[in-house]
Amino acid sequence: MRPARALIDLQALRHNYQVAKQLSADKALAVVKADAYGHGAVACAKALVDLADGFAVACLEEALELRMAGIAQPIVLLEGFFSADELALIEANDLWCVVHAEWQLAIIEQAHLTRPLTVWLKMDSGMHRVGFFAHEYRAAWQRLQDSNNVASIVLMSHFARADELDCTSTDEQYQLFQDASAGIDAPISICNSPALVAWPHIRSDWSRPGIILYGSQPVPGSEQQFLPVMSLQSKIIAVRELPLGEAIGYGAQCVTSRATRVGIVAMGYADGYPRHAPTGTPVSVEGCRTQLLGRVSMDMLAVDLTDLPHADVGSAVELWGQSVSIDEVAACAGTISYQLLCNVKRVVREYSPY
Template sequence: MSRPLEAVIRLDNLRHNYHVGRALAGGKALAVVKANAYGHGAVQCAAALPDADGFAVACIEEAIELRDAGVTQPILLLEGVFEASELELAERHKLWLVVHHEGQLAMIEAASPKTPYTIWLKMDSGMHRAGFAPSEYRAAHRRLAASGKVESITMMSHFARADEPASQATSEQIAVFQDTVEGLPGDISLANSAGLIAWPAARAGWGRAGIMLYGASPMPADSPAIDLKPVMQLKSKVFAVRELAEGEPIGYGASFHTPRPTRVGVVACGYADGYPRLASTGSPVAIDGVRTRIIGRVSMDMLTIDLTDLPEAGVGSGVELWGDTVSVNEVAAHAGTIAYELLCNVKRAAFSYR
């Protein structure tokens, strides 16, 4: 028997979530499949979305992987090109390009494409990570339009705090963006997943469905519910059971002592598989659909769970690390991180697609 750790990817749920995002956007959305579709398998996820308006990836290598797999929809390079030599590849594979700094703009102006580029011109409306400052943006737009190398320009920006409903930062970014682009020709794209979910003023033009595509909301746990379905179910099995008396330590560092006589299940999953080490005692898991908790520290290849109140559970019982009963957001909160990181980090699991 092989190690029972499995990541089940439910492609029907992926399709459902994409359509939720596209409906929020008003009918036009990119499916963001960078970082191997947030750990879900970029080729498989893109193939499961034949009606997607387009895809977004971080870099040209990710885009070419999709093209080689037969994906024909538009693909946007969210980071643009890193050097001028990539422009020929981008043209050959009919890729859309983000332009977010002067060097990329100069590359476009100096290029000699056989067919004009589709450009997404990025503004730094307040995140201060990438993009032209508002004071520089209209000039960059004029230069692209005057270059003769560009078919269309979509004006875009990215939110820093859209997952914080009480913050005014997103409203301020929207206002900066709208004031700057007023009167400029071209489509727009503001809304990432949090923008689509929580900020109606950001939904015009192209939406960009990222984490919501995979069924995890970026919003705080007390936010209004949205109809998303988890795509990845990470599951394993109990492969050993221990009976411990009250007061016994469990695991590295003896960080947990049994408060009562305790049945302990040992599960084939650990931090080398991408399960977060910091999600230790108290982190939820589900045994055959019934919730219980991790006890003790997560080890490299295994973790221990409390079976005391689950007398029917034992060797061979199915364990959901996250998925339908246990949200990946819950596990992330116990680990002091975000669902994005957990999903991207899954390793050594057998992936299956349904």
């Protein structure tokens, strides 16, 4: 069997949720959308089932997967519903639903439900993806408040730049949200991962930790300790001894500057490793840090074994995890850890006990 695999440390996931919960003013939704950021939504939800106040997913399909797996906690649909016929399943499965647009609000008002819904009403405070503008927000809340199809309402918004500590945008968004919702007696949800970590004066009744659950640090230099949950691993499958001046890989992007011992790893962009990671991106071989050489191929990549004489065919390789931070790899590849984790596929996932 091909040796590429993703080891998922569920005890680390539990630790990270507990840290996020400590940072939260009250309750914390564990965000497990996009298959728990590539970690496996069902396995991660089951690992958190005795800790989490609830879960958040993007859409109905993701929520139904959790319900079918026996997850009974509250589940919030962060994108709400996409058509009126989804309301029956939302009601039947006791799901909580974000409402971010007038057309969704109108569908709820006109629906024939046997029991009312819990609605999370989203305000666009500056992200400008979805949500009611500040001048529309109170009227939207009042319409939901007046509807017999709504049992309770949570007020929510989302920060666009909470990972930028030198930017005033987060405080401006928070103030706009406070002004628009002033006087409304309802719980609020506004803190995402970077807001929890870096903006301690901003707290909400329901926080929404996402990337920090999986061990990535959304704000550089933070003192909070989040443990890596995924270790992306493989093995050396071939070794090449190359003299000075030899090109490695597609496009001859890397040319040896000395006699070089090259290890070929069973891992590529088809597994989710970033194709644009450049020469020099850190890699760990048998616990020793070395570097990527040349372009990443679909199924293989090359690493420098010149200073690792003990490494050979069969040696263990970690692409990110305990020895190499996923944030380092993401920075080298010009992307973010979210994308790397969500892109992992084809590799076997193996879960540690918790």
